[in-house]
Amino acid sequence: MTGITIRTVSSLSEVEKSAWDAIANPAGEAFDPFLSWDLLQALEESGCATTQTGWQNVHFLAETDDGGLAGALPAYAKAHSYGEYVFDHAWADAFERAGGRYYPKLLSAIPFTPATGRRLLARDPEVRTGLARAAMQITEQNGLPVWSINFPANADLETGRELGMLHRIDRQYIWENREYASYESFLGDLSSRKRKALKKERAAASEGIEIVGLTGDDLRPEHWDVFFKCYQETGSRKWGRPYLNRDFFDLIHQRMADRILLVMAREDGRYFAAALNFIGSEALFGRYWGSLYEKPFLHFELCYHRAIDFAIANGLDRVEAGAQGEHKLARGYRPRAVHSLHYFPDESFRNAVADYLDYERCAVLADIEAQQAELPFKKLD
Template sequence: MPLKIRMIERLAEVSREAWDSVANPQGAPFEPFLSWDFLDALETSGCAVEETGWGPKHLLAEDEGSGELLGVLPLYLKGHSYGEFVFDHGWANAYENAGGQYYPKLVTAVPFTPVTGRRVLARDPAVRGALVDAARHVAAEWGLSGWHVLFPFEAEWGELRDAGLLGRTDIQFIWENRGYQSHEDFLADLASRKRKALKKERGTAQHGLEIERLSGDALTKHHWDVFFACYQETGARKWGSPYLNRAFFSLIHERMADRVLLVMAKREGEHIAAALNFIGSQALYGRYWGALEHRDSLHFELCYHQAVDYAIEHGLKRVEAGAQGPHKMARGYRPQAVHSAHHLTQESFAQAVDRFLARERAAVQAEIGALGAETPFKKD
């Protein structure tokens, strides 16, 4: 069918219903980070906007006759590489040392959110292909260094590579539900020594504390205020300046409280730590954590163990607890390959990066194999 592809500079220019009909279509697993509510909250709160280096340039594919929305491509004009979790600073330095201008660049990603998911959002492969071509055209027309697609599912990564994009691989540590009906089933899957260590760690973390899991109507402004204080403390210590503001979390509370799991620790009636998760139909996504006082192993309890408990109780297939972190393996999270795809407009630069990526992919696969031998699970 004849397609029209146009660009919008604010998600508010398209209706929630139209966007969600293609971003989270009926019958597909729900991904909270693709929803209009989540992405618009980033823009409305001022977190993902041009002033912060995340200029929205979303592409819409519409039926030229009826105007029906058939596909969307979340797209940002990036003035830096922060908040992406696919590290290309070395590429930027090489490009600029050779006399080029690496920034701005185009990025298809969920801002500040290194979770896997769909990225070129359309059911029809022809519509997806048209959106890919349009993004490459924009990069060329605007004289940009390239377009980068971060953390697509592996099947979509294959489609993008077939379309000519370069493929990159990295490692994340993801918990998988191997048919566990209870937490005891999960523990039984671990080697005896590892199982005892995990139980001891959880006992230490929980001692003298009350652990709460809050979602939906159970969440109040007080809970969000405490969480934000925890988030700011950790963000300031790790990154210098947290990416997200209080307004963003207020919008998430208004719009998506039923898709949020806030795990909080209380000591003598006062909250001292919190971990924020988002709930998909197949996965629990751990995002942010913070504590107002230090407690041994509390980070592991709130972020990893409680997430696993929730996933088992609710029949979720996996827990994605963020980028990096080999320490997650001892808590039952396995090393897995995650992907990104890259279109670089300068041919000689693209060829050099392609050679580098071939070596990097081999090294990553070797590392996954080595790490896999160190997981706490019983050996087959």
């Protein structure tokens, strides 16, 4: 690339916020809150995604001769495979049983976030390809076993496959807005039995409690206090130790409250449950939920139904409610393929993984097709 130099930085604080955001969320592209400097740097500053937690920052920058930023690639040298939502523990085990060392590895992803988005951050296809080649070269030169891109957008998927990266498919459940005027109009697309079931579920979840959606200036520290307790309670049950700390939530509250929707439930004047969402220009991204005590169907109401309400009211195209969860099907979320890309310098290991992925892709796509029959809609398109 004439006039372009690629280097890495060990901290996003070394990059001007305005320069990063100009290439991460350029005009004319859908705004992705997870690519913003505010969020990525908050993960680092709070200590959630640092060398000490197994996420060593090695972001790639493509710079012009005059020091301008022409492109970037978020990247981390990972000391483990936690917080990624693309599961390669079996690969790590096989590689190490064969005498190799799987960690550290190189990963391009948003920490703790299974949301599809841009990763090769440049408008110029040549710069995007250059960033990918640089990551492949760094992987080889440092004897790393793999460079992965988790949840890449279509343009990045095409670039990676052209460069010979292996393609993996998984599935998520995504709600799609078919220009609904209201939640009732969405229900009109469902079969009568499913429509009645969801109405009954929502009524049961809301009985005796108040549910509010808070964003922007309506968010206050006391709301985050409750959310963090809920997050810790649920996170400790699911993962053993939650990934994010209180400092992270303080930072995003200060920096991007208008890009956050916190749905909270209150009973007898006290908040006891909450669901955290991030607001993009096209999608609402559900991230974490928690409750201090159990209430039937409340998880579905806060995380899925209220997210649909917000998406319809704000003209958003879809709700991405995170990884896993077949129970989302009954609530109008559709199975959709999501992707990852993997570059293995070792030819023998690459060939073995490629054979496995050929089988896995067919199985996942067949499963997605089968799940279409389980959707609650009257007609499938």
